[in-house]
Amino acid sequence: MARYIIRRLLAAIPVLLGLSLVLFAYIRLLPGDPCVAILGQHRTVETCAKLREHLGLDLPLWQQYVNYLTQTLSGDFGNSVINALPFTQEFLVRFPGTLELTIGALIFAIGAGIPLGRLAARRVGGWADGLITGISLFGVSIPVFVLGLALAVIFGVALGWLPTQGRIDAHFRFDSITGFLLIDTLLAGRPDYFVDVVRHLILPSVALGSIPLAIITRITRASVIEVANEDYVRTARAKGLAGKKVDQRHVMRNAWLPVTTVIGLQVGGLLGGAVLTETVFVWNGVGRWVVDAIQNHDYPIIQSTILVFAAFFLIVNLLVDIGYAFLNPRIRY
Amino acid sequence: MKHLRIGALLSAILVVAAACTGTPAKSSTTLVVALPGDIVRTDAMLTDDSNSSYVIQQVIEGLVGLAPGSTSEIVPVLATALPTVSKDGLTYTFKLREGVKFHDGTDFNADAVVYNYERFRTVPEGLQDYSYYIGAVFGGYGDSSNLESATAVDDYTVEIKLKAVSSNFTLTQTLPVFGIQSPTALALGLADNSEVDITKVTGAQGGAGAMVGTGPFIFDSWVVNDNVEIVRNDTYWNTAAIAKLEAVIFKPVAEETQRVNGLADGTYDLVQVIAPADVATIAANTGLQAIDRGSSFNIFCLQMNHTYAPVSNPMIREAIAYAIDKESLIETFYAGAADVAKNWMPMDVQYALDLELPTYDPAKAEELIAASGETDLTIDFWYPNDVTRPYMPDPKGLFEAISAQLEAVGFTVVAHDAPWRGGYLDDEYAGAYEMWLLGWTGDWAGPDNFLKTAFFGYVDGAPSTEFAYKNNKLEAAMNAALAATTDAQAQKLWEKAQNLIRADLPTVPIANSKPQAAASIDVKGFVGSAGLNEYLNLVYLDRAGN
Numbered sequence: 028m029a030r031y032i033i034r035r036l037l038a039a040i041p042v043l044l045g046l047s048l049v050l051f052a053y054i055r056l057l058p059g060d061p062c063v064a065i066l067g068q069h070r071t072v073e074t075c076a077k078l079r080e081h082l083g084l085d086l087p088l089w090q091q092y093v094n095y096l097t098q099t100l101s102g103d104f105g106n107s108v109i110n111a112l113p114f115t116q117e118f119l120v121r122f123p124g125t126l127e128l129t130i131g132a133l134i135f136a137i138g139a140g141i142p143l144g145r146l147a148a149r150r151v152g153g154w155a156d157g158l159i160t161g162i163s164l165f166g167v168s169i170p171v172f173v174l175g176l177a178l179a180v181i182f183g184v185a186l187g188w189l190p191t192q193g194r195i196d197a198h199f200r201f202d203s204i205t206g207f208l209l210i211d212t213l214l215a216g217r218p219d220y221f222v223d224v225v226r227h228l229i230l231p232s233v234a235l236g237s238i239p240l241a242i243i244t245r246i247t248r249a250s251v252i253e254v255a256n257e258d259y260v261r262t263a264r265a266k267g268l269a270g271k272k273v274d275q276r277h278v279m280r281n282a283w284l285p286v287t288t289v290i291g292l293q294v295g296g297l298l299g300g301a302v303l304t305e306t307v308f309v310w311n312g313v314g315r316w317v318v319d320a321i322q323n324h325d326y327p328i329i330q331s332t333i334l335v336f337a338a339f340f341l342i343v344n345l346l347v348d349i350g351y352a353f354l355n356p357r358i359r360y
Numbered sequence: 361m362k363h364l365r366i367g368a369l370l371s372a373i374l375v376v377a378a379a380c381t382g383t384p385a386k387s388s389t390t391l392v393v394a395l396p397g398d399i400v401r402t403d404a405m406l407t408d409d410s411n412s413s414y415v416i417q418q419v420i421e422g423l424v425g426l427a428p429g430s431t432s433e434i435v436p437v438l439a440t441a442l443p444t445v446s447k448d449g450l451t452y453t454f455k456l457r458e459g460v461k462f463h464d465g466t467d468f469n470a471d472a473v474v475y476n477y478e479r480f481r482t483v484p485e486g487l488q489d490y491s492y493y494i495g496a497v498f499g500g501y502g503d504s505s506n507l508e509s510a511t512a513v514d515d516y517t518v519e520i521k522l523k524a525v526s527s528n529f530t531l532t533q534t535l536p537v538f539g540i541q542s543p544t545a546l547a548l549g550l551a552d553n554s555e556v557d558i559t560k561v562t563g564a565q566g567g568a569g570a571m572v573g574t575g576p577f578i579f580d581s582w583v584v585n586d587n588v589e590i591v592r593n594d595t596y597w598n599t600a601a602i603a604k605l606e607a608v609i610f611k612p613v614a615e616e617t618q619r620v621n622g623l624a625d626g627t628y629d630l631v632q633v634i635a636p637a638d639v640a641t642i643a644a645n646t647g648l649q650a651i652d653r654g655s656s657f658n659i660f661c662l663q664m665n666h667t668y669a670p671v672s673n674p675m676i677r678e679a680i681a682y683a684i685d686k687e688s689l690i691e692t693f694y695a696g697a698a699d700v701a702k703n704w705m706p707m708d709v710q711y712a713l714d715l716e717l718p719t720y721d722p723a724k725a726e727e728l729i730a731a732s733g734e735t736d737l738t739i740d741f742w743y744p745n746d747v748t749r750p751y752m753p754d755p756k757g758l759f760e761a762i763s764a765q766l767e768a769v770g771f772t773v774v775a776h777d778a779p780w781r782g783g784y785l786d787d788e789y790a791g792a793y794e795m796w797l798l799g800w801t802g803d804w805a806g807p808d809n810f811l812k813t814a815f816f817g818y819v820d821g822a823p824s825t826e827f828a829y830k831n832n833k834l835e836a837a838m839n840a841a842l843a844a845t846t847d848a849q850a851q852k853l854w855e856k857a858q859n860l861i862r863a864d865l866p867t868v869p870i871a872n873s874k875p876q877a878a879a880s881i882d883v884k885g886f887v888g889s890a891g892l893n894e895y896l897n898l899v900y901l902d903r904a905g906n
Contacts, residue, residue, distance in 0.1 A: 059782030069408060069492050071819070072789065078489055110400050110584070111558040112565060117584055184621050192622045197587060197609045198387040309611075309618055311586040319585065319614075324781065 028352070032345065039341045046337050047099070047330070051092050054329055057321075060084060061108045064323035082108055095330065104335075105327030107320070114331045118313065123206030124194055125312035128304065129297045131232030136239035137290065143240075144247025144286075145279075151252060159244060166241030171300045175234035175307035182230060190227050192309040195220065235304040239293040246289045250282040257281075283354055291347030295340040388903040389606035391883070391896065394619045394628040398585050398612035401490065402571040403551050403564035404539040405480065408492035410801075410892060413536040414632065415588050415610055418896050419463075420539030420573030423454050423473065423518075424530060428898065431657050431708050431891035432805035434534055438468065438574060442530065449525040449845035450508075456516040460597040462542035463578045470512035475543040477510035477520060479553055486556030490564070493537040493803065496813070497528075525843045527850040528806040531710070534893075535804060545572035576603045576897035587611050596897075603897035604885070616748075623648060623878055629901065630879040630886065636695040636753050642878045649881050656699055656706045656872035657890035659810065660751040660799035662762065663867045666828045668794035671739065674864060675732035681718035681868045682725035683769040689761055693754050694873055701869035704861060705810035706802065708890065711854040715862040717869060725769040738772040742796040744784045745777040750875045751799035759797060791825035802891060807854045812838045816866065829866040 061082065062075040079085045083094065098105060104114035147159040183191030194208055195201055201220055203211045209228075212220040254260065255278055263273045302314035309315070313332060320328035399412040404420050407413060424442065427433040436442055438460065443452040460468035483491045483501050498506045508521040522529065532538070546552045549563020549570060563569035571579035574597065577590040588610040592603040611628065613619045616635040622628045624645060634642065634650070642650040662680065664671040671677060690698045699707070702714045718724070729737065743759035752758060756777070763773040776793075778784040788796050800814035811817075816829055817838065823830045834857055841853035877888055882902045888894060 057782065058779060059786075063781040063785050065489070066408075066492070069496070070785070070789075072825075074489075075786075081486075081489055106559050110565070112584060113559065120583065121585075179621070183625055187625060190625065190627060192613070192618060192625075192627045193611070197392045197611055197627070198390045200390060200589060200607055200609065202581070309613055309615075309622070311583070316585055322781075 028349075032349070035345050035348070039338070042341065043334065043337060047096065047334055048092070050330055050333055051095060054326055055088060055091075057324065059324055061324040061326070064109060064325070095327075099331070099334070104331040107325050107328050109320075109323050109325050114328060117316070117328075118332065118335065120206060121311060121313045121316050123203075123208075124310060125298070125301050125305070125314060127194075127207060127209060127228065128231055128235060128301055128310060128312060129294070131228045132236035132239065132297055132300075132304075133290070133294070135232045135236035136243055136293065140240045140243030141247050141286065144244045145251055145274075147244070147248040148251035148255065156248075159248070163241035163244040166237045166244075169237065170303075171234055171238065172303040172307050174237050175231070175304055178230045178234055179307065189230050190223075191230060194227050194311060195224050196227075199223070231304050231308040231310055234307070235297060235300050238300065239290075239297065242289055242293065243286065247282065247286050250285045251278060254278050254281045280354075284351065287347060287350055287354060291344055291350075294343045295336075298336050298339065388901045390609065391605050391607075391630060391899060391901065392609045392611060392628050393896075394613040394622060394631045395610050396612070396619075396633060397614060399582065399588055399610070401564040402566045402579065402582060403549070403561070404537050404541060404571075404573075405483070405494060406487060406490040406551070406558070406561070406564045407537060408490070411610075411612070414892055414894070415590065416539060416571065416573075417536040417575075417893060418577040418590055418608065419571050419575045419579050420536065420541055421575045422533055422536070422539045423456075424533050426534045426889070426891065426893045428887040428893075428895055429654065429889050431655065431706075431802070431889060431893070432531070432710055434530055438473075438540055443520075447845075449527075450522050452520045452522075452529065453513070454518045454520070456518065457597065458516055460574050461595070462545065462572055462574055463593060464542050464545050464572050466542040466544040466572075468540070468574055469515050470518045471515075472543050473518045473540055474510045474512050475546070476540050477507060477518075479546065480538070481505045481507040481510075482553050484553050484556045487553070487558060487561070490558060491537075493532075493535055496803075497532045497535075497538075525845050527842055527844045527847075528804070528808055531806050532804050536893075539573055542572040545569040576601060576895070577608065580607070585612060601897055604900035605896065608896050620878065623880065626880070629883055630877065630899075632877055632892070633750065633875045634878045635748070636693065636697050636873075636876075638878070639695045639697060639876060647881050649879055649883070651877040651879060651886060651888045652697070653874055653876065653888035653890045655708045655890045656874045657708070657805070657892075658751040658799055658801040658873055659701060659703075659705055659814075659869055660797075660871045660873060661701075661704070661815075661867045661869050663788070663793075663796050663798050663827070665791050665794055665826070666830070666866065667791065668740070670732070670734040670737060671794060673732050673734055675728050676734055677865045677868065678718060679725040679728035679732065679769065680766065680771075681865060682721045682728065683765050683771075684762060684868065684870065685720040685765055686870050687720065689758060690871055692761065693758055694871065697876055698871040698873040701871050703858065704815060704867075704869050705807060706872045706890070709802065709805045709807055709810060711807055711851050711858075713855060713858050715858060717862070717865075722765075722769050729770055737770055738774060739766070740774045740776060740794040741766075742776045742778060742784070742788070742793045744780040744797070747780040749799060750801060751871070751873045752797060753873070755797055762797075789826050791828060805891065807857070808838065808842055811854075811857060811861065812842075816861065827866060829864070831860060831864060831866075834860040834864075 062070055062078055066074055106113050143159050147156040150156060179191040182189045199220055205211055208224045212224055260277050263277045301312060302318060305312045305314035306318050317329060317332045395411050397411045399415050400409050401407050401412060404416050421437045423439040424434050425437040427435045438457055439454040440457055441455060443454045445452055456470060462468055480494050483494055488495060506523050506526060508523045510518060510520050513519050546563060548568050550561050551563030555561050566582035576593050576596045578593050580589040580591045582588045589607060591607045596602045619631045620634055620638045620641060623631050639650050642648045666672045686700045703712050705712055743755045766773055787793060800810060803809050818835050837853050837857040841850050844850035844853055884902045885898045885900050887898060
């Protein structure tokens with residue numbers, strides 16, 4: 028197992044290196060540069076040239092890449108060219124927000140997706156199956172930002188049920204310590220603030236969780252149907268085991284495998300979806316930050332964020348693969 | 361099935377419970393303000409953007425400032441009166457207020473003022489990218505700075521000496537960037553010009569020593585891209601103006617729609633600027649108010665570069681001015697919240713004249729075109745395709761309407777567009793466009809800021825590549841006006857400059873827009889100003905029962 032993990036981690040290095048090169052090239056291909064974002068209406072050809080020189084953007088591209096790479100490898104992820112704040116510090120301020128949102132979306136997607144998938148699989152072709160399959164098709168088809176805006180307009184603006192912007196009511200002047208508001212509000216002994224944080228979390232989680240929900244539902248359904256037709260399930264039923272026991276011990280145990288893979292893959296998708304969701308819900312997370320960075324041509328922030336996301340994605344997938352070994356005794360690394 | 365039921369039940373309970381708790385009672389002591397963007401730095405000197413200035417002016421005060429609601433009325437703040445100026449126009453003497461303390465307890469006195477002005481004069485090379493206004497107002501740093509010296513005559517008298525006469529000096533000192541900060545805090549925050557790496561200047565980055573002034577609010581915290589919090593200064597020197605609010609939270613919200621939605625659902629109490637399209641929405645909601653700032657502090661123009669025919673021909677430019685129906689543009693695109701431009705600067709700016717610019721008259725335009733002798737009436741016309749600006753709420757719509765008006769009198773418009781940051785601004789500045797849409801938001805209400813800095817001042821002794829507009833007399837008049845030692849002299853020269861520009865009509869001014877603020881109906885005491893010098897210590901929340 029240890030050897031397998033080390034091998035996988037080593038394999039991640041060329042992936043990340045290649046990604047850093049593609050990223051670097053792609054970002055530099057975007058038209059424009061940070062000068063307008065920084066100097067605004069006061070820029071002149073001279074001040075822009077000076078600024079580029081100051082930021083090292085006048086160097087040949089290969090040299091900029093080498094500088095960037097050596098810097099990153101030494102653990103320095105660079106500073107924002109807009110406000111000069113260090114990446115690592117700013118990333119850590121925002122990451123808890125993204126993580127809370129991602130977890131909220133996952134809870135929604137898994138919590139609703141698996142029961143729905145199982146329900147649909149019980150009577151294949153029945154009305155519940157048709158409805159659930161239809162909803163999940165809708166869930167996969169609708170873009171996150173459209174769903175997000177629709178949810179915000181309906182439940183926030185029109186009905187006034189739920190807040191649609193931010194992570195907590197700013198009027199509370201709540202100072203977060205860890206960045207995880209769900210934890211901090213409870214630690215501070217403010218259950219009322221905790222409820223407010225949950226309320227803020229609902230609509231973004233539903234918006235972000237809609238695609239994974241749809242996928243998890245469909246995979247669960249397909250997987251349960253497949254396993255339910257296996258001989259050993261029929262044998263179990265023939266032995267006279269109770270339906271519930273068959274479901275839990277024989278069907279679901281085996282149906283979990285493909286579902287786990289899909290959940291792992293969805294975590295990466297959630298990080299991507301967070302970019303849109305956070306923008307729609309004015310959520311202070313990494314996603315909204317990187318959108319601002321792209322608009323401002325804030326190269327170090329864009330590069331480092333995507334690189335960290337990619338590393339995160341690779342690690343989550345590794346964890347999923349390791350998780351297999353526990354779910355399926357036949358798999359050994 | 362049991363899991364399914366429990367899961368469904370739990371999530372249902374959670375959603376219903378959360379939805380039914382309703383919004384908590386609104387705070388009557390904390391104001392949440394939505395700004396169009398985040399602040400950039402926490403050091404007055406090292407900022408040049410309107411969001412930073414908006415927050416900084418609540419915390420840091422200058423020797424002089426602008427009266428609430430005005431863009432040009434100068435009032436003493438940390439000085440007891442406006443400065444006396446020596447006969448040669450080079451020495452300004454400020455008498456200072458006594459008994460004032462900075463938020464960190466440091467005494468405000470002549471030494472503190474000298475420390476700040478010495479800092480303006482000696483901004484190190486590495487930080488000069490971030491101190492635009494210091495360089496723009498004083499013409500440079502060190503030996504090239506127009507600041508000769510700042511000296512303490514006694515504990516509460518400061519003399520500031522300039523190298524060359526600059527008739528806009530007192531007006532420019534009202535800018536928030538010239539606010540006086542605590543010398544102790546500046547040293548603590550490495551903002552004393554000793555550190556040239558901006559990343560290490562904690563005073564500018566929201567860390568130790570950040571934003572320590574004498575104002576009615578004290579800087580509390582800045583979570584980048586999320587919020588800035590300032591709290592009341594209970595020992596403010598101006599006891600009549602101690603803030604009524606306990607705290608103000610500024611939230612950066614880039615999307616106009618989100619700002620208005622957040623105002624409607626109580627997330628924000630005050631939105632600094634709304635889009636003209638949202639004025640009707642606000643008016644229809646009895647819980648909200650739109651706040652008219654009264655005047656305008658910007659100008660929107662149809663810009664032209666004189667190296668291209670036919671716009672190089674003055675008669676053609678005059679014809680274009682007659683062809684454009686400015687009133688209909690204002691009605692359609694600004695929801696009426698704009699004035700027809702009468703000048704290349706808004707009318708509140710010092711010495712601004714009504715230049716009697718051409719009004720809509722297509723017949724007159726056709727006559728002028730016929731008389732101009734130009735036969736090729738094709739114009740390459742550009743607009744930015746990915747932004748709105750306060751003076752230009754809908755670039756594409758404005759472009760289409762103006763194009764149609766130009767074609768109606770016989771021009772052939774070739775439409776072009778480019779991304780704002782990815783070409784448009786660079787190309788128009790380099791002189792690549794024949795005609796394009798662009799404006800200017802004022803920095804200070806002096807004619808130099810519009811006529812010279814924004815538009816027609818020469819660059820390195822020659823007409824700018826941007827407009828290629830050559831008029832040596834105008835350049836000489838503007839420079840002489842800035843060097844005038846008396847107001848009367850400055851006024852005469854600036855009026856001459858305006859008339860010279862009017863005669864050439866180098867570009868066509870269209871509108872002065874008046875971006876509005878919006879607030880919850882219980883926000884009281886807010887005094888709007890077109891220059892955004894708005895002081896939140898005057899604001900209170902009239903919320904019964906709290």
